[in-house]
Amino acid sequence: MKGIRQLAEHLHISIGTVSRALNGKPDVNQETRRRVLAAAEELGYVANQSGRSLRQGETKVIGLMIESSKETVENADNFFLGVTSGLQSVFARHKLDLIMLPCPSDEDPHEYLKRMVARRIVDAMIISDTRRVDRRIDFLSRAKIPFVALGRSLSASNFPWIDLDFEGVADHAVERLITLGHRRIAITAPSSEANLGYLFIDSYRRALERHDIPFDPSLVIRVKSSEQGGYQAAHELLLLEERPTAVILIYELMAIGLYRRLMESGVMPGRDLAVIGFRDAPRARFLQPSLSCFRISLYDLGVALGRMLLANMPAYRDFHPGGERNIIWPLELMPGESDAFRVGVMA
Amino acid sequence: MKGIRQLAEHLHISIGTVSRALNGKPDVNQETRRRVLAAAEELGYVANQSGRSLRQGETKVIGLMIESSKETVENADNFFLGVTSGLQSVFARHKLDLIMLPCPSDEDPHEYLKRMVARRIVDAMIISDTRRVDRRIDFLSRAKIPFVALGRSLSASNFPWIDLDFEGVADHAVERLITLGHRRIAITAPSSEANLGYLFIDSYRRALERHDIPFDPSLVIRVKSSEQGGYQAAHELLLLEERPTAVILIYELMAIGLYRRLMESGVMPGRDLAVIGFRDAPRARFLQPSLSCFRISLYDLGVALGRMLLANMPAYRDFHPGGERNIIWPLELMPGESDAFRVGVMA
DNA sequence: CATACAGTCGTAAACGTTTACGGAGTGCGT
DNA sequence: ACGCACTCCGTAAACGTTTACGACTGTATG
CATH class of the missing domain: 1.10.260.40 (lambda repressor-like DNA-binding domains)
Structure with a gap:
């Protein structure tokens, strides 16, 4: 045919x-x-899509840009695939197809994005891993390409985004740990320039100060968000002169390496050191001890992202009216064994 | 402009x-x-890509189709992102772009593929998760769309594919365990209809029989390839009247759940039960005990896939002459602590 | 001096669709 | 008999490229 x-x-x-x-x-x-x-x-x-989109000026394809940088590859995990199903459930109703655009690690994300957009492969974009200052956002705004960002940024004042509630997580985690008697609480942050790290640490600092606990920079451990990073984090924790009694992990799989390094020194997570993690709770439940973890529903997040995007596309706006332009995505704590003790009680 | x-x-x-x-x-x-x-x-x-590809009849885009079925989402992991970088390093030289096509979980993969190909969004395809009988392969062959498959299939007699050396892994694992004194060796298989399960089990069975160990179907545990599946696998192992002394996992993260369930019953992996896993060795190293794991270089695999694909595309054939049409991708054992004991010595 | 040829560029057709426009046919009311 | 509204369909232009072809120079060759 x-x-x-x-x-x-x-x-x-x-x-x-x-x-x-x-x-x-x-x-x-x-x-x-x-x-x-x-x-x-x-x-x-x-x-034939080429003929059609040439005539109509639109491709009926939405792009989800993901970075395949070394670090992302190591921890991206099922994250994007999970979000993808939510996105597709929204797009399917409008006969829109979703494709994932993996930016090569040796190419500048901004250049890559420009290329993809200019070639008119997609009508709209979902970008992730937003930087603190992210040129992609200015570019897309100026070029009037509909988009949403998964992650806040300082770049533009008003653009549609959804971001995980890092502040809430850090806040909640600190509160919980303090209630359990902890005063010396460490936290991990990504070494990259992604925006989430800053928000995470800022909120952690504020929560501490609310309880008159001075912020100690040596308790912020900058490591990669991977098993290896967790191992290294534990290593650095053990070297501190005054050892913390709790640690907050920014990525749950770090717990694997962390646990291991701790045990190598005879320190038992969940007894000698409290641990709270982030993101994929089903997985965290099977760690030993199971990890207290802030859960996130990737599917629902995808749905929300999809809806917000369509609300910003003229052709579909009527189907998805209004809605907020920005969403702080809530997370839910799933308590586990890793922080289920009070300081000084068992020691 | x-x-x-x-x-x-x-x-x-x-x-x-x-x-x-x-x-x-x-x-x-x-x-x-x-x-x-x-x-x-x-x-x-x-x-504008639409105009160009309409005229030229080609899009300069390669599609990597991945399934976002529930099960794949749970264990796909960094697998595809890793392969992606290798693919892109090959494609970049020819100004080809790679996009990932995630098949919605509620759509038939074959239909999805047909739609994408018919719309001429891509010039060529890389398909993964091949089924034992996979209609996509017949379709692509007949439609003369260049493609390579990541995974064997019985569907067509002669099509380009690369597959992991499941046979080698199963064989090597069994041999190793037998050398260490094991006679009763369990193995996990995916519950899905993906082809890899069959190959894995077949080879396991042959390796056993080579050593005059009868094949015992109750030692083949069909569970999901996830932490949860590992937990369940351990559970089933513990219920067996004559408990095996070793188990081979088809996916390394299953070890998390497996370890946990074992320990809940006071069984120590690496001492009371030998464990060998598969795929991502860097991660496996941080488990406790570290997992003996068959390593696979995702980047190199991507490079090989990319080369094989180009060799099947008329426009690029000259750059990538000949080469094998099929490759069994070798894996390398990274010994860990999880099977580092001899049966009966420590008991 | 005629011819050939290389180098450079403009012209126009073609790729496969969608869609504005108009025309053919029908039925109905005047 | 005529106009009108309505339904259905054909015609052709347009989308943004690439590329076959030919035209036009200037230079070398016979």
Whole structure:
């Protein structure tokens, strides 16, 4: 099957009518439409996207840009795939397809994005891993390409984004640990320039100060968000002269390495050191001890992202009216064994 | 910047010349080309992909289809992102872009693939998670769409694929465990219909029989390839009347749940039960006990996949001559603590 | 001096769609 | 008999490129 022309010839009708029939336009006879659809099905005809989008000026494809930097590869995990299903459930209703655009690690994300957008491969964009200052946001705003960002940024004052509630997590975690008697609480932060690190630490600092606990920079451990990073974090914790009694992890799989390094020194997580983690709670439940973890529903997050994006696309705005332009995505604590003790009680 | 026409007008030359200059065609004056390139850079012109691919009949885009089924989401992990970097390093040299096509979980993979291919969004395909019988392979072969599969299949007799050396892994693992004194060796298999499970078990069975150990179906544990699946696998192992002394895991993160369940019953992995795993060795090293793991270089695998694909694309064949049409991808054992004991010695 | 040829560029067709426009046919009321 | 509204369909232009072809120079060759 070559194109709509062959299909039209096969049916002995004009190509215009075939197109209208396939696209559900009103002015076509019921019977004709039936025949066209049947023939298309039979011959396996599907409209060539290049021709269509050239004519219409839109591609019906949404891009989800992800960075395959070394660090992201190590911890991206099921994160994006989880979000993807939520996104697709929203897009499917509008016959929009979602593709993932992995930015090569040796290419500047901003250049990559520009290329993809300029080539008109997608109509709209979802970007992630936003930097503190992120040129992509200015670019997309200026170019008037609909987009949403997964992650806040200082770059533009007003653009649509959803971000995880890092502040809430840090705050909640600190409060909880303090209630359990902890006063010396360490925290891990990513070594990258992603914005989330700053927010996480800031909120941690504020929560501490609310309880008159002075902020100690040596308790902020900058390591990679991976098993290896967890191992290294534990290593650094053990070297501190005054050892903390609790640690907050920014990524749950770090607990694997952390646990190991601790045990190598005879320190038992969940008894000698409290641990609280972040993100994938189902997984955290199976650690030993199970990790107290702030859970996030990736599917729902995807749905929200999709809705917000459509609200910013003129062609779909009516289906997804208003809604907030920014969302701080809440997380839910799933208590585990890793912090289930009071300081000084067992010691 | 609208299109090539505006660019041409701005330069006071014809649109044909502009196109030739940009595309490096020979019959254009050095000085003219310089001016065109400069103007394009300045005005930020990038060719509209729809127009280009409509004319040329190719999109310069390669699709990597991944399934976001529940199970894949849970264990896909960094696997695809790792492969992706290898693929991109190959494609970059030919100005090909890679996009990931996540098949929605509620859509038939075959239908999804057909849609994507018919819409001409991509020139070629890399498919993964091949089924034992996989209609996608017949379809792509018949439609003459260049493709490679990550995973064998029984579907077509002769198509390009690369597959992990499941047989080698199972074989090697069994041999190793037998050398260490084990006679009763369990193994996990995915509950899905992916082909890898069959190969894995088949080879395991053959290796056993080579040593005159009868195959015991109750030692094949069908669980999900996730932490949860590992937990359940351990649970089932503990219920067996004659408990095995070793287990082979098809996915390394299963060890988390497995370890936990074992310890809950006072069984120490690496002392009371030997464990060997599969795939991501850096991560496995940080488990406690560290997991003996068959390592796989995702980047190199991506490079090989990319090369094989290009060898099957007429336009690029000359750059990537011959090469094997099928590759069994070797894996390397990284010994850990999880199987470092001899049966009966410590008991 | 005629011819050939290389170098450079403009012209226009083609790729596969969608869609504005208008025309053919029908039924109905005047 | 005529106009009108309505339904359905065909025609052709347009989207932004690439590229075959031919035209036009200037230079070398016979």
